[in-house]
Amino acid sequence: MTAVVDNNGVVQERRLVTEIPGPRSSAMLARKTDAVSAGVGVSLPVFIERAGGGVLVDVDGNHLIDMGSGIAVTTVGNANPLVADAVAEQAHAFTHTCFMVTPYEGYVDVCEKLNQLTPGDHAKRSALFNSGAEAVENAVKIARYATKRSAVIVLEHGYHGRTNLTMALTAKNMPYKEGFGPFAPEVYRVPTSYPFRDGPHDGKEVALWATTKIEKEVGAHNVAAIVVEPIQGEGGFIVPAPGFISSIAEFASANGIVFIADEIQSGFCRTGDWFAMDHEGVVPDMITTAKGIAGGMPLAAVTGRADLMDAVHAGGLGGTYGGNPVACAGALGAIRWMEENNACALARDIEALMVPRLQAMAENFPQIGDVRGRGAMLAIELVEPGTRNANASLAADLNKYCHQHGVLTLTAGTYGNVFRFLPSLATPKALIEEALTILEAGFEKLT
Ligand SMILES: *Cc1c(COP(=O)(O)O)cnc(C)c1O
Numbered sequence: 001m002t003a004v005v006d007n008n009g010v011v012q013e014r015r016l017v018t019e020i021p022g023p024r025s026s027a028m029l030a031r032k033t034d035a036v037s038a039g040v041g042v043s044l045p046v047f048i049e050r051a052g053g054g055v056l057v058d059v060d061g062n063h064l065i066d067m068g069s070g071i072a073v074t075t076v077g078n079a080n081p082l083v084a085d086a087v088a089e090q091a092h093a094f095t096h097t098c099f100m101v102t103p104y105e106g107y108v109d110v111c112e113k114l115n116q117l118t119p120g121d122h123a124k125r126s127a128l129f130n131s132g133a134e135a136v137e138n139a140v141k142i143a144r145y146a147t148k149r150s151a152v153i154v155l156e157h158g159y160h161g162r163t164n165l166t167m168a169l170t171a172k173n174m175p176y177k178e179g180f181g182p183f184a185p186e187v188y189r190v191p192t193s194y195p196f197r198d199g200p201h202d203g204k205e206v207a208l209w210a211t212t213k214i215e216k217e218v219g220a221h222n223v224a225a226i227v228v229e230p231i232q233g234e235g236g237f238i239v240p241a242p243g244f245i246s247s248i249a250e251f252a253s254a255n256g257i258v259f260i261a262d263e264i265q266s267g268f269c270r271t272g273d274w275f276a277m278d279h280e281g282v283v284p285d286m287i288t289t290a291k292g293i294a295g296g297m298p299l300a301a302v303t304g305r306a307d308l309m310d311a312v313h314a315g316g317l318g319g320t321y322g323g324n325p326v327a328c329a330g331a332l333g334a335i336r337w338m339e340e341n342n343a344c345a346l347a348r349d350i351e352a353l354m355v356p357r358l359q360a361m362a363e364n365f366p367q368i369g370d371v372r373g374r375g376a377m378l379a380i381e382l383v384e385p386g387t388r389n390a391n392a393s394l395a396a397d398l399n400k401y402c403h404q405h406g407v408l409t410l411t412a413g414t415y416g417n418v419f420r421f422l423p424s425l426a427t428p429k430a431l432i433e434e435a436l437t438i439l440e441a442g443f444e445k446l447t
Contacts (some may be wrong), residue, residue: 004428006052007081012428013055014406015063021046022060041175043410044403051078054427056408065435067402068410069424072233072265072377075292075334076343077426082333083295090329097325099128100318106328113335114303117274119261120283125309128301128323132264132290133161135300136227138317139286140165142302143225143258146311151218153226153257155192155210157235157414160227160262169227171235172414188218192232193240196370196381197388203244211251220255225286230276233265236413237379237420239372245280252285258308260286264300265377268292268334269343269425272351272375279374295337297330299323346425347375353429354378354421357436365443367394379412379420390415394446401442407435 046058111126160169168183252259261284266276286304362368366385
């Protein structure tokens with residue numbers, strides 16, 4: 001069998017030539033400890049020299065299968081040529097003007113694409129930022145301005161970022177919030193639908209728990225926005241029961257509340273649709289995007305109803321780097337790749353390949369309590385056999401096993417017991433199969 005080679009020369013295979021981490025990575029890790037704040041942790045201390053398709057190459061020459069995509073960012077594959085070429089061309093033309101000082105076309109192109117691709121065919125506007133957290137902050141700013149209300153509703157297990165406001169919106173304490181308070185006020189958390197843990201409830205019924213809490217404890221008329229991840233990311237790839245999201249959206253609409261879909265992790269074909277809200281049949285008032293938007297370049301956006309987005313006075317939104325021209329070029333390259341390669345179908349192919357194998361593993365290993373997700377956003381939740389007690393230690397051990405065998409995997413979840421898969425859509429199928437074979441061997445060894 002001849003090896004597949006990605007456009008930038010990265011051979012698409014798993015190949016270990018040293019232990020993990022190897023000597024050169026270990027030496028760099030020592031320098032990292034001396035130079036970089038200890039607050040910035042790393043999951044797998046191999047230093048990367050090159051990456052393409054679905055493979056990471058470290059400084060010792062090890063080739064790892066990448067089942068994380070830099071946390072759902074390199075959806076179109078690392079160093080995708082359409083992204084890399086667009087970025088290089090733009091960097092040679094100009095790198096920055098500040099869009100708020102003198103504008104440029106790429107920013108407008110990205111906004112037009114967002115307005116066209118996001119759910120709903122109503123009049124929309126977009127604004128660009130640097131990070132997901134910044135997009136969420138701005139969505140809340142706009143919703144508060146437009147509604148003249150202050151309360152913001154978020155869900156149990158939600159994750160929205162690490163800035164002060166988004167820490168308040170985020171549920172999990174360790175490591176995101178511990179010691180970093182006080183947090184922003186007027187943020188209220190309500191129940192979400194977590195079918196594996198709250199039992200076989202109808203999504204509408206769970207939504208009623210949430211909306212009753214909003215009515216009784218906050219007052220719907222005080223609420224500016226409800227911020228919802230259609231599939232919760234860091235919280236553990238929790239897919240709500242059918243009817244939950246649509247019921248929350250209906251409640252928001254009936255009460256003049258801005259319904260904000262945080263699609264920073266689930267957007268851009270990750271779940272087999274352009275946006276996970278497409279699957280729910282829900283048209284949000286506003287949507288936040290980042291991660292997969294620009295093939296690895298830092299870019300984020302808020303897209304929403306024109307009347308809301310245009311409510312804010314000129315100068316009220318923005319930032320020095322927001323919608324940087326090089327990042328916009330990367331986004332246009334990534335979006336073009338998604339359109340030309342039917343990326344949503346590629347994500348569904350990955351689901352079709354992985355879910356049956358994960359389900360077969362769940363038959364063999366009672367530690368797998370749940371297999372869930374959509375498209376190329378999939379997870380297994382690990383428990384103590386016969387219970388729903390979280391098995392975080394097995395998740396950590398399995399993660400380590402995979403890393404040591406050349407597969408980059410990630411964990412997630414409020415209880416730290418979720419094993420998540422976010423391969424790039426450019427990963428050769430054989431590598432995904434191989435990653436699952438390693439995972440299975442890990443289960444055999446560790447259970
Ligand atoms: C990652 C993430 C964020 C924060 O994005 P950053 O770019 O890390 O600031 C917000 N919401 C969701 C759903 C995310 O997955």
